[in-house]
Amino acid sequence: MRAALLYAADDIRVEDVADPRIQNPTDAIVRIVLACVCGSDLWPYKSLPLTDQPRHMGHEFLGVVEEIGAEVHGLQRGDVVVAPFVYSDNTCVYCREGLQTSCVHGGSWGVNGVDGGQGQAARVPQADGTLVKLPVGEDSELLPDLLTLSDILCTGYHAARTAGVGRGDSVTVVGDGAVGLAAVISAGLLGAEQIILMGRHSQRTDLGREFGATDVVAERGDEGVARVQELTGGEGTRKVLECVGLRDALVQSFGVVRAGGTISRVGAPQFTDVPFGFGEFLRNITLTGGVAPARAYIEELMPHILDGSINPGRVFDRELGLENIADGYRAMNDREALKVLIRP
């Protein structure tokens, strides 16, 4: 089959790789119908040193079950399914608590002999725990929306949930990427009254307004902080959803959070030390979030997509075949495209 492989920064290739096959009785093989490129794929795309053991890319996909192992009981051939961005057994002590990202039998796509999501097919470990059936056909127009359940919608929702966003709440979303926009949707679903979106790409923030942002702040740094303070009577918002992963975004988050408030970060942090000292201590700021256990939220969020009340698939503003995926990486890296949909 064909799959996307990253050899070095700026060097992604689509090549023939071994067809996936059942290796463990808990595996399934999924033919991939839709995949996409993630903001987090861009970190290695920007920085990976040259290697002769290329990285299998992609961790967001949906498709059709083609084959199941002997111990897979909840799925059958022909099921249309979505995969969260890590696999998990969904039965271990962590999974039962909704922390499937810490599953004792879980792991990541594209490493340790597991396929990536940017290919024609994938072996799915722990298939019963990992895959969620979609009640639509593989030709459904809702597929792009449903694909966001694999990562960005659940990641934005994780930010809002771990921050404890509730009815009437005030929320700042830092970052107008796909996850930031999903966080806007999520804050709305949880009843937030004021949703301030910080971002400077007007096409994206316009979409953010359609998704429910009540205010947009295009300024950054101290200026951006001052603007949010203006919008909140000098207090800041009770909740801040940090959807970037850069240190500056986190610094900005500390600047806009109200005393006693919570910052949830879901942007994969590109730094090791957090500027979280005596000042924040005096203001009783909480820092929460982390990698989203997408699997925990799929059933909860899917109905909002099926009934059309949210349309997170609108973040996909470009569609390419797998063979042209390199152009998709480039376009996202150059901020020409917000999020690229891939049809293998």
Place this chain on the structure above:
Amino acid sequence: MRAALLYAADDIRVEDVADPRIQNPTDAIVRIVLACVCGSDLWPYKSLPLTDQPRHMGHEFLGVVEEIGAEVHGLQRGDVVVAPFVYSDNTCVYCREGLQTSCVHGGSWGVNGVDGGQGQAARVPQADGTLVKLPVGEDSELLPDLLTLSDILCTGYHAARTAGVGRGDSVTVVGDGAVGLAAVISAGLLGAEQIILMGRHSQRTDLGREFGATDVVAERGDEGVARVQELTGGEGTRKVLECVGLRDALVQSFGVVRAGGTISRVGAPQFTDVPFGFGEFLRNITLTGGVAPARAYIEELMPHILDGSINPGRVFDRELGLENIADGYRAMNDREALKVLIRP
């Protein structure tokens, strides 16, 4: 009156200062019956550069109301009262949310013309909001226990509450100082099942066991982390209460917290950057806590003292007159004494 003044590191003196008098109609004057020395007093005691504007020390006291301003309605002369370690109006938007440390009319003892707590008397701003009546006489044997409501008991409780300690929980308390021991009491009050106390002063950890610690870990650093992992089936505890304020203690906290767990820190941080990077992000660790709004917890905790079910005053292992307070600072700094009670 006499009061303790810090002129420089290791140079604390008791001197004559102006008697307190009502300055604002919301003030009260309290004759101090009991005060004490705080672990946080030791930071400037270790480090203050020489100054000719000495710092008025102390922020924990209880005493008797001697005089009230014209707008003080909830108190009268002769009331025995305890003061939390910051003053607050207890009516502003933050106070109503239980965040009196962010009170818009609040402030700290010992600065901006407000007396410190280590003296014979104090002017108490926002007296109605700040002071809490104690239903005992000034000769009560419970006074040392009740004095802990001014800071350490409420601080330990803030750690446990913000961490979300609940029935059946597993908790590690990092630090065997007075606040750490109060955190042990607090975790017990909230129903924790396993309370691991990390500390290496056996007299203190013995008291910690009497306060409810189920395990004591004397090792530090990697060894200490390994020991807690052993005690928790390799998972760590769901909650960690960091009661020291040093970077090493926080690093240790990250080492012993379970995936998906929460660290609450109430030790005033002596560092600005927190080592909270990608590994902790992948494990969905939350960092919460901050300076404790003691005022929020006094009424809730007082009954446990009055009915004798907790005895936090046992942390006082030395008692001195005000004139000898320098010896108390020295003894605490040398770790000869755990916490020093002062009778002005």
